[in-house]
Amino acid sequence: MxxxxxxxxxxxxxxxxxxxxxxxxxxxxxxxxxxxxxxxxxxxxxxxxxxxxxxxxxxxxxxxxxxxxxxxxxxxxxxxxxxxxxxxxxSSFIFSPNYILNLILLSIFSSFIFLLAIIDYENLKVPVRLLNIGLLIGLGVNLTLPFLESGLTFKWLGLYHICSALIGFFFLESIILLLYLLTGKYAFGSGDSRVFALIGAWLGFKYIFISFAISIYLGGLFSIVGLITKKIKRTDKIPFVPFIAIGAYLSIFSGQKFLFPSLINNLM
Ligand SMILES: [Zn+2]
Incomplete structure (x- = not known):
């Protein structure tokens, strides 16, 4: 209590x-x-x-x-x-076997993604400086933890998370490029790729795809309901970071088992 x-x-x-x-x-x-x-x-x-x-x-x-x-x-x-x-x-996500440290890190990560979500909701853009700070703290945490906890097996954790951040960024950038070539329109905001880089830096690259899948479901559902009820217009810009934040947050509860588990596990 x-x-x-x-x-x-x-x-x-x-x-x-x-x-x-x-x-x-x-x-x-x-x-x-x-x-x-x-x-x-x-x-x-x-x-x-x-x-x-x-x-x-x-x-x-x-x-x-x-x-x-x-x-x-x-x-x-x-x-x-x-x-x-x-x-x-x-949450089922483990940054550290130390209960208090794990809870603190989960709180810092969730504070960042939901702060970004609220700012995007209110302004339709997120400050790059805030995204960079969040990304660097995530990398800092994952580069430092293996040294603090020698019992952990992930020796390459730091490098893994640097690569994950890059994967997050280029994953969404390539989707943006592909959709631009197909439709002539930019489907996502410029900050969205950096949000996925941040998620990669904190959680590792598997969580990028889980977060992306959930955010597409939720964003799509929101748009369809909004269009049917005439609450939003076809030309309205919809903030996407809130959906990414919810996606990333849900992903740390059921982890890799949440969606297409076999595909994700085979990737590792
Ligand atoms: Zn007053």
Missing amino acids: IDIIVISILGLSIGSFINVVRYRLPRGESIVFPNSYCPSCKRPLNFYENIPCLSWIFLQGKCKTCKQKIPLIYPFVELLFLLIFNLNNY
């Missing part, structure tokens, strides 16, 4: 920080200074206006001074990270 409470508080706090990053980064603002403020009247927030979820409920979703509505995405993101951090406990 105590672990659920600790993990939930951590999830809410990281979710609150993710809110700062997803708001400020696309606007070119510093994520460290100044302290949180109301985007409408620019008044700095008191500590009790900064408590994840609870403040939103106490303030009834409005700024105390200017009464401007606080968008629902704030408590949504905080609750999303509460959920993700708790679910990480049940």
